[in-house]
Amino acid sequence: MSAEQKPRKHRHKRHYTFMVISGDSDGTTKRLHLNHFKTQLLAYTAFVVALVLLCYIIFSAMTIHNLKTIQAEQKLQIEDLQTQNSTLEASNEKLVTEEQQLRAALNLRLENEQQSAEEAETLAIPSGFPLTGTASMTNAVDDTNSTTITKITDDNKDDAVGNPIVLFEAASGSNIIAAGTGTVLSVTTDAKFGNAVTIDHGNGYISIYRYSGDPLVSEGDEIARGNILFVVGNDTTLGYQIMQDDKYVDPEELIEING
Numbered sequence: 001m002s003a004e005q006k007p008r009k010h011r012h013k014r015h016y017t018f019m020v021i022s023g024d025s026d027g028t029t030k031r032l033h034l035n036h037f038k039t040q041l042l043a044y045t046a047f048v049v050a051l052v053l054l055c056y057i058i059f060s061a062m063t064i065h066n067l068k069t070i071q072a073e074q075k076l077q078i079e080d081l082q083t084q085n086s087t088l089e090a091s092n093e094k095l096v097t098e099e100q101q102l103r104a105a106l107n108l109r110l111e112n113e114q115q116s117a118e119e120a121e122t123l124a125i126p127s128g129f130p131l132t133g134t135a136s137m138t139n140a141v142d143d144t145n146s147t148t149i150t151k152i153t154d155d156n157k158d159d160a161v162g163n164p165i166v167l168f169e170a171a172s173g174s175n176i177i178a179a180g181t182g183t184v185l186s187v188t189t190d191a192k193f194g195n196a197v198t199i200d201h202g203n204g205y206i207s208i209y210r211y212s213g214d215p216l217v218s219e220g221d222e223i224a225r226g227n228i229l230f231v232v233g234n235d236t237t238l239g240y241q242i243m244q245d246d247k248y249v250d251p252e253e254l255i256e257i258n259g
Contacts, residue, residue, distance in 0.1 A: 065206050126179035126199070126207040127254045130240050131232075135170040139252065142192070142241070149192060149239065163248040165210075166255075169236040176230040176238055179207050179255070184221040193239050197229050210239035 116178040139152040141162030149167065150160050150182055170176070182201035194212030201207065212235040232238075244252045 033203075094136055120181070121203065123181045124203050124205070125254070126201055126203045126205050128177070128179040128225050129255060129257060130179045130207075130209060131168055131170050131174055131176055131238065132227050133171055133174040135168040135174070135238075136165045137252070138169075139250070140167050140239075142239070147192070163241065164250045166240045166251045168240060170232045170236050170238060172234065172236060174232045174233055176209055176213075177226045178209055178223045178227045178229060178234060179240075180205070180225050182207075182220050182223050183229050184217050184223060187215050187217065187219050194235075195230075195239075196218055199223055204245045206243040208239075208241040208243070210241070211235070211237075 117177065119241050125132050141152065141160045142149055142165045143162035148161070149165065150156070150162060151167065152160055180199070180201050182199040182205075185198040185200040186196075188196050188198075190210050193210035195210070195215055197209045197215050197217060199207045199209075211230045211232075213230045213233050215230060217223065221236055230238075240251050242249050242254060
């Protein structure tokens, strides 16, 4: 052997022995011999299995944690929605109550307005008595071609010609008043009585008050039923006429006489 040649190292083969001792009373022992390669393969396999198992456990834990978080968030959302729903229900009940109150108020207002309109319509009809106090009343006709008023009697009632008029004999100091609401259409002189106040009631009716005294109203004045038009003085005769749709009608058919 030359000096340059080095001794060759021998590679020793590693063997591993695993013993499994039985717990039986006979105390038998089983041995499993594995070489180095098989032992490493078993170790790597066990490591991989353990790693996979660990990853699975971690993944499962994370999944469970996420699910719990989502569940908690959903629970909070549900509670929030329930709170909002309760609030909306309360608001809805309040709105329903307010709607009912508004509807009732509107119905009451409409009823009041209708009642007021009916009352105003009634007051606009010249059906009131045109004098304060008591007075005697005589039916007559006014012929525009005559200078006098013709009183109706049993003898001339079929032959008298002219527009119907009622003559009132009132007490001195009493008042001649509007028989209904309206607007003073005109204040003029009257050849047969002295002065005349004409009131337009706005519903087709016009009332005419003919008297010798000074009128207390002017053209264009808004008149309520009962407003004073004249004060009766020494002359106690009032001539009263009513027109409906531009035609003279008998005032007695409209006048409400009480007492």
